[in-house]
Amino acid sequence: MLRRLLLHSRQRRRYSSAAAASVPLSTPTFAVFGANTGVGKTLVSAGLTAALLNSPAPSVSAVAYLKPLQTGYPADSDARFVFSRTPALLRASSSPPRATRLVASCSTLFPSPPVGAEAEPLHKSQEKVVTYGRDGAPEETKLLSCRTLYAWRDPVSPHLAAEREGMAAGDDEVRGFVEQWLLEEGVGKDGEVWKVLETAGGVASPGASGTLQCDLYRPFRLPAILVGDGRLGGISSTLSAYETLLLRGYDVSAVILEDCDLLNDKFLFSYLRNRVHVLALPQIPDDPLDDLTDWFSKSASVFNLLKDALRSFHSKRIERLNSMQRKSKDLLWWPFTQHNLVPQDSVTVIDSRCGENFSAYKIKDNKMMLVPQFDACASWWTQGPDSNLQIELARDMGYAAARYGHVMFPENVHEPALRAAEVLLGGVGKGWASRVYYSDNGSTAIEIALKMAFRKFSLDHGILADGEELIKKERNIQLKVLALNGSYHGDTLGAMEAQAPSAYTSFLQQPWYSGRGLFLDPPTVYIKSATYNISLPQSMPQDPKTSGATCFSSEGEVFCKSRDKSSVADLYLSYIKQQLSEFSVSSNSEHIAALIIEPVIQGAGGMLMIDPLFQRILVSECKSRKIPVIFDEVFTGFWRLGVESASELLGCLPDIACYAKLMTGGIVPLAATLATEEVFESFRSDSKLTALLHGHSYTAHAMGCAAALKAVQWYQDPSTNLNLDTNHMKLKELWDGTLVKQLSSLPNVKRVVSIGTLCAIELKAEGSDAGYASLYASCLVQLLRKEDDIYVRPLGNVIYLMCGPCTARDSCSRQLFKVHRRLCDLN
């Protein structure tokens, strides 16, 4: 029955994402990792199992042991060892509890298929019942379940055995079974249920697919018991294994190792002081005929200490997780959050992330669980890594920190800053940019871009005299930007001044905001009822001629350059010219000194797609007037919209552009402002005073640059980014086109924008429901978060799904399907 269930699940789980895994926390569960092979992992598993089942109070009523991957089978079977030795250990226990019945079972799910003359499958399920403790009728029954998932004959690494014996075990499949094992109810009603998973070989030994043990089980992030190495050289292998586990984000709950008279345990105890318990086991007899009875008896007290250490580890973990909602409400001050509107129990406790998924701590059906949640807002649009890239980045971060820490930047150069600059200029900056100015985030990158643009403009237009002494010609000259309503560029004052007035810029929020721009109303594009529509702003004269040119059947048509000759193009151009001339008439001392736009998509403004034709004409008009053009690609850069730079979609180039968010793979803050050589030249002279005097302490910090280098190259490389359509250097369709069109036709959907890694859906809402704090959207959001395990965060009435450039397409489809289903239900 179990097997049928599992086989069924095997089918079902074929497409499951590597990163999604549920872990119940009511059952203390630990993973036994080895510093090397042959260090005694199974002895530890058996000793720990016996100590647990012997535990007087709190009583442990069941232990489930799992060996997912076994080689050398059936001669070697770690599950059978635990199954066969535990009863003996319990009986031999020096402190027998009351008379107890133990029901023990041992099974192997997928033994290697018979070869040649063998008729019998290797698989044999066993069960036995023993009593131990005091004499007399058993007062309680305990359970021990020992299971092997996959077992191969050859006593070699699973990846070799799997290949030689023709029985593969894919990562998703193995993880599926492990998850199922984790989710199984313990049968113990009157005591705790514990689970022990024993890995194969050392921490970085390959599994059947070649994935390393530490990576294979990473989605569960079970606390690790590291079985160290007591032999000569064992300090090194134990510490290295420990570091490999840390580099995967594991918590190591205890290190336990054989004492081979080399005092390795003493050294490790001292080295790992205040971090990890270190326990030493008596020396293991060399003699293969020794049945280890004496050894186990001498080791019993150590295993009791191990058990206590693990129990304390587990209860501290739970206690901490349970306290985090309250403490966060007490101590933290969240950005963009009205704390009064966040009930304590709605705070999401994020225990870890694995690729695109959070692992969130939840009480679900009265049970403590770690639940995977698809991070559909890509953590404020920063996230690029799948679980593979995350591990790569972790390793690079450790390396960069160890090699450089941070080193100051002006007049200096270091490899990550230089290499990242090369990659940026050869990627998003290709064909136009020649300089990289690093800073910390999108907002600072914008402030820098504005300073660049103003200098360039001032020199080009005679406001500053060129040469040695730069002077401001007129005292009352005011520089302004040309920008679009609905734009957003960051929350520092300079970036705010470049955006149109909104709730974010009110006196309440920023008394110093004045809005230093001419803000135009842009035409937008959206999908409704499976058609791409252009919505012209009311401020634009509606010409009947243009009405036919505002409906398209595909994205391609919207972006097609042939539209440059359409009547809409004329309309846009005359609107822009009129606005600019009205501005210059109304003000003598004010100059439009920069154009700043988010190309194609206004993110924070509500995921609005701006008609690319309009932006193209705007750019062209500004260039002809020698107004420097800034692209704010903080949101749109690095494949967010399916191409590396949104300027490829627009078909025109900026003078200055800002990048951040996805640039580092979404791991640490870093921003870059790229500029043309002409812009750079406007800061050159022989005076320090004309230099761009703007900087931040961590400018070009090595870790950020190293992350950018890895991430940007990872996205670009078809061998790591399987979503790349290398013929066209753009991403394949991530959000299923048919489903998107269906969504756009739902009556409760006002519009859909789907491009690249983004799929945004504006809900129809009326009256008081409209605006930032839409209740309807909130309701949908709660359902998606709680029932569908999708972590969405709405922008008013807009909910959106966002993935990374490398997110598996079937994962995208699954999320979109869930949203579609919810929207249908809500109709």
Place this chain on the structure above:
Amino acid sequence: MLRRLLLHSRQRRRYSSAAAASVPLSTPTFAVFGANTGVGKTLVSAGLTAALLNSPAPSVSAVAYLKPLQTGYPADSDARFVFSRTPALLRASSSPPRATRLVASCSTLFPSPPVGAEAEPLHKSQEKVVTYGRDGAPEETKLLSCRTLYAWRDPVSPHLAAEREGMAAGDDEVRGFVEQWLLEEGVGKDGEVWKVLETAGGVASPGASGTLQCDLYRPFRLPAILVGDGRLGGISSTLSAYETLLLRGYDVSAVILEDCDLLNDKFLFSYLRNRVHVLALPQIPDDPLDDLTDWFSKSASVFNLLKDALRSFHSKRIERLNSMQRKSKDLLWWPFTQHNLVPQDSVTVIDSRCGENFSAYKIKDNKMMLVPQFDACASWWTQGPDSNLQIELARDMGYAAARYGHVMFPENVHEPALRAAEVLLGGVGKGWASRVYYSDNGSTAIEIALKMAFRKFSLDHGILADGEELIKKERNIQLKVLALNGSYHGDTLGAMEAQAPSAYTSFLQQPWYSGRGLFLDPPTVYIKSATYNISLPQSMPQDPKTSGATCFSSEGEVFCKSRDKSSVADLYLSYIKQQLSEFSVSSNSEHIAALIIEPVIQGAGGMLMIDPLFQRILVSECKSRKIPVIFDEVFTGFWRLGVESASELLGCLPDIACYAKLMTGGIVPLAATLATEEVFESFRSDSKLTALLHGHSYTAHAMGCAAALKAVQWYQDPSTNLNLDTNHMKLKELWDGTLVKQLSSLPNVKRVVSIGTLCAIELKAEGSDAGYASLYASCLVQLLRKEDDIYVRPLGNVIYLMCGPCTARDSCSRQLFKVHRRLCDLN
């Protein structure tokens, strides 16, 4: 002779910093590390040595082999093995070069002293001359020098042997000898000289002092040859060892391992593809009687490949280092830098950092070198780590990246953000703050602080009506800050507006700057001629009564609270009151809505110490007027001034304070704005619109918070921060008081400010020499950088030394001594 030299150096180097080491790059030098003990490191060393000496073109004329730590001696001696086997290998070589003479030597510097009956020291120096290659008179002479530094009898880990045999080998001592070995001239005139250093045991095996191999040799950061493990489990130990090396910032140039028929090399080749060369050696005979002649002969081609891989690695490294100055000039745009004033050859190429020191690439006396430079500007005041903390942080960074990457923050909580908040509120925020608002850098932290203060002020003063509908009462109300001339708070516009006009705020730099503050002239404190003096600003009425109260003999007197009752205190108070009343008379619609100060030291303003009495009175006056008080502790926080928070020095508390820089140990950007609960309350309501709508994508990013957690605790802990005077919870004197006073008495020194980790010296300069671009300071800076290996960066005429909270005091003394010497010379 060598030994005497070395002994001399042994004495001299006792106090040398762990982090400073020179490495010549003209001599390719590699470190042989092992994935475990017994994997064949010495076989690789010998095979490589032979391959190098056999190399036809370019010819290698000498190889120096060093085994710093040897145990099991004299039975085991890796140096002797290389010494004795290489000639045989050369003679057996299948492609003999021309007739060659090899002069080989073998020596041990410190053999374990004789015990008991032994009279003979274990040490024996050997030399032999052999010829090989074609018959006939040798056409050239090659050298092989094999050395052991320390040799112990017991075949155990060096840390045990050292203890048991009573011969210690301190880290600095070992490093001193290694550095000397590295710096020794190769004797080869006609060919390359190569060096090979063989470590002991595995990568993380303890050395004699207990320091791990990977940490012991870290200051040299020699490219590593990792000898992998071909046995069962060897994939895991090899990859873990590789990761341990990465976590110390090493570059692994090649992995080489025995092929034990388990295909470990194939797996590693595939796993490490595009990163590291992986080479497989034939299986090593088990038989201890086998003299390995056959094995070496079968391995010769592999060692040739290894040699080629290393040569290519080395030449690429040099090529890259040589290109970096030019490329940086072409691609980068440095902050605060006039590119025209930076000649290409003055760009500092930073290869790595180790604790307080850069390792900079230089051509010195026509030789390519990596030279340690004390980072005396603490990389824009960010740096806290010594080399130990740096490694800890690297490990934590890898862990945090692997566990969390980045997860978005609003309405969420994760462990590093919560723990860091707890530690901040229990440290710098103790006694006043109850909320932590995270952002990315000092500048954003200030913008947030201003928004907080303005809201609090507006509510307290009826500008915004409390309750549901918050409205701005009067349209033309202008909020301003009270601040000090010379202040600096960051480069984003909001932060700039809060500082007084300067070259940085000109139209040229930021056309949008207007300076929204009332800026007062503060009195300053400085040391001159061994006396603490207070300099009153000209704008302050000079009362003859106060003249006696402006001279002190110690820092303690300056900070003494009894000054609150002095006549200077009266003077300050009346000055402040007068300024405030003049302001309110002159403007009806303008309000002073916040006080913002850098407590005690104005950093960017030129390391000015403001009279703490003045700031204390200012704070008190603002508090009495219900003007929120902001402390900008971005520079002063976290022990920069010898105490955790500069508010301890002032003896008063803010309502809001900003932290960044040192907070993360100087490794990644992160900032925090701390606030009282009253400030937090002014944002609470039932409307989202009253929330603080300011945020950055990476707010509370896990890596930053994890770094802050580690760093802040590290500084506070007397077991990790040996500079802590735990009685007074302040740092011991880091800059020798006597020397500081001597400095302050030099005729070319105008003033000195020495407090905590900072020692600033303003040079006397006249006429055109004054101001930001002082030539005199430049000259001194060049000398300190080039001759004294101190990386200083002046602030106008001010040069300063800055260390971390944990920097060894003798290291501080050494730097200060050098500066003193230079200043005397320049007099």
